Amino acid sequence: MTTRADCARLDDTDALAPLRDQFQLPDETIYLDGNSLGPLPITVAARLQRVVAHEWGTNLIGSWNSADWMRLPHTVGNKIGSLLGAGDGELIVTDSTSVNLFKVLDVAASISGGARDVILSERDNFPTDLYIAGSVAAAHGMTLELAERGSVATMLDERVAILLLTHVDYRTGAMHDMAATTAAAHAAGAVVVWDLAHSAGAVPVDLHAADADFAVGCGYKFLNGGPGAPGFLWVHPRHHGQQSQPLAGWMGHAAPFDFTPDYRPAIGIAGYQAGTPPILSLAALDCGVDTVLAAANLGGIAALRAKSLALSELLIELVEPVGREHGLTVVTPRDPTKRGSQVSLSHPANGFALMQALIARGVVGDFRAPDVLRFGCTPLYTRYVDIYDAVDQLAEVLGSGEWRRPEFSRRGLVT
C-alpha cells in the first residue's frame, strides 16, 4: 500500500512538479475539479491588465489591427490545435461548445445526409451534445438514436449519417479509442464528430492520425481558460468549403469589412466564426493554453499523460479499500488506456452529500447526478500527496458520518 511518504518522494522526483507554479491555487484546498473549471494561471491578471488598459483603454478601436485582435481566434486556435494533432489553420476558438456543435452537426448533416437519416450518439453523452444533436436532427428530418455505452459499434449501419461521441465521458471518465471508432464509423459510411471537452489538454489526441471529420471542445476545463471561456472547433481540411455553416455571421464572411449584402463564406476554418470575437475571454484562454504548452520541453502531452495516469492509479489504489467499507465503487475504467484524466466514484444513495462534506474539508471535486463523485487528476498542478490527502479526508468524511449533517444536502444552482 502506498504511504504518504511514498507520495512525497514521488513529488520530489516529479519532473513536471515545477509546472504547478504556473497557477494561483488557494492554500488549504486540494483542487481536484480542473476537469470542470481549470484554476487561475498566474499570467492572466497581467495579460488582462494589458488588454484592458493598453489595448482597449489606450489604443481603442485601433487594436483590432495593431494588437491583432482579429487574428486571436486563429492564434489561440493554432496553439490548441498543436495539442490535438491538428494542422495550422484547421482549428478556431469561437462561441461555446454547444454553439460549435450546432455548426458542425449541421454541416455534417448536409454533407452526409442523403439516404442516411440517423445521428448516432450515446445515451450517457454530455446532455448538451444530445440536446443540440436532437435539434439538428429535427431540422434535417433525421432521427437521433442513442446507444448504450459499449454498443455503438453494433448500431453503425447504413442509416447512420453522423456518429457524435464525447471522447472522454464527463461522468465516468471512460475514454473511447478515437482511431478505431472513427475507422469503424467510416467503414459504415458515417462521418464522425468528436467532443473533446474532457480531452483537450488532458490526454493525447491526434485528430489527423484518427482521420476524424469534425471536433469541438471546451476552453475552461483542462485548458484553464477561465469561467465560460470560449469553445473551439476543428474541421478536417477535406470538409473545408464543402458546405457553409448556418450561423452565417459577418465574421465568417470572406471579406467582412466589405459589408456586402450577400454572404460569401470564408473558405476554411474562418468560415466557422459568426459574431465578433470575445477578446477579453480569448486573452485569458491564451494564458490557459500556454500552461499546457509549457510542458513541451518536459515531455509534452505524453509526459502529462503518464503523470495523469500515475495519479489516477494512485487514487484508485487508495480509495478502493475505503470504498469497500462504505459502499463507494470506482466507475472509471481500470484499464489505463480506457480512461481520461479523472477518477469517478459512485455512491448510489448519498453521493451529493458526501461531496459537499468533502468540499467543506477543502477537498474540491464535484458531483454529477445521479450518483457520481468526480475527481480530476490534472498533472499540471496536482501532487501525489494531494491524492493521498484527498482520499484520507474522504475516509474521514465516511468514517465520521459528518456528511449526514443537513447543510450538506442543500443544493445550489450548480452542483
Add this chain to the structure above:
Amino acid sequence: MTTRADCARLDDTDALAPLRDQFQLPDETIYLDGNSLGPLPITVAARLQRVVAHEWGTNLIGSWNSADWMRLPHTVGNKIGSLLGAGDGELIVTDSTSVNLFKVLDVAASISGGARDVILSERDNFPTDLYIAGSVAAAHGMTLELAERGSVATMLDERVAILLLTHVDYRTGAMHDMAATTAAAHAAGAVVVWDLAHSAGAVPVDLHAADADFAVGCGYKFLNGGPGAPGFLWVHPRHHGQQSQPLAGWMGHAAPFDFTPDYRPAIGIAGYQAGTPPILSLAALDCGVDTVLAAANLGGIAALRAKSLALSELLIELVEPVGREHGLTVVTPRDPTKRGSQVSLSHPANGFALMQALIARGVVGDFRAPDVLRFGCTPLYTRYVDIYDAVDQLAEVLGSGEWRRPEFSRRGLVT
C-alpha cells in the same frame, strides 16, 4: 456660427459632463468611435481583478454559486432591459448578436410562418443581419426580401412573416420610428425583430410601448462592454414558451444540472441560453452598462439623448461649410427624430484615406465601405469642444491634402 468659446461654455454648463470621468480616455485623442467600440470604464480593471483573483483564483468552481455567476446573464440583462423598456426577466446577455439573431429569427419563423414565407429586411441593413436572415430563410423554406430604405411599408403584405430591421442604421445613423413601424408590420400580420446594436445606451427605446416582438443587440458599442462583449436578446413575454430556439444547449435547459438526456427548455428568457456564460466578458459588460445607468439621476436616457442630439447638431452645423468646399456631404438625417447618436459623412472617392489621415491627427472615427465616414456623438464622454476640434482637424486634413499620402490608403484587416 458656433465658436470654440461657445463650445467651451456649453461644456461648462453641461450637467452630464462629470460622466466623462467614468472612462479612461487617451490624452491627445478625440474619440468619436464609441458607436463601434465604447471606451474603457475605469471600473473594469478592478472588477476583472476581483473576478480573476478572488472569484476564479480563490473560490474556483464554487463561484458559480457563491459569486452568482449563473445569474450574471440575467442581472446584466435586467440592467440593459431597464434602458430599453423591457421588464425584469425578459432580456438576457448571451452569445453574440449574430448568434442571437439566429435564435430569434428561427423562433419567429416557426411561430409566424405557415402560409407566410417572406422575411423582409432592408438592403442597407447591417450585413450580419442579412446573412443570418438568409440562412434562417433557407432553413425554413422562406425567402429573404430586401427593401430599399424608406420602402419597407410598401412591401409589408400577406406574404411577410417577419420584419427584421436595425433600429439605427450602422452606416448613415438614420433611425426608424420603432412604434409606427412595428404597428404597420403587425397590421400586416408580421412579427418584428429589432436589432438594437446602435440603439442600446444611445437613444430612447421602449420595447413594450412599441409592442415589439423580439430584439437583439450589442454590448460593445454604446454599452461600453469591451471588445467582443457578449450580445443580448429580448423576447416579448407573449412569445415566451411558444417555441424553443434551435441552439438547444444545456444552459437553456429547465434544469441543466439534472443532466437528463432529453431537452426540456426553460420557460422564458433563460431558454435562449446555449452554452456556459462567459464570466470575464460579462463582468466587463456589467461595468459598461453601469456607465449608462449612472446618468439615471441626471435625467437618464432622455438627458443623454438631448446632449447626443446637441452634439450631432453641432457637428452638422460646423461640418457643412467644410463639406461644401470639399465634396463631403452629410448623409445622416437632419431631422433629429430620425437619427441615432452618430453623424455620417459621404466622400465618394476618398473616404477611407480621409479617415485615416484624420485618425493620424488623433481624431478617431471610422470608415464604412463604400464611402462613409462615421462619427459617434456619445454624450457620456464627448465634449462640445471635441466636436469643434474634430471638425477643425477635418478641415485641416482636407485643406492640406495630406490625406493623399500613400500610407493613408493602406488597409488593415479592420477598416
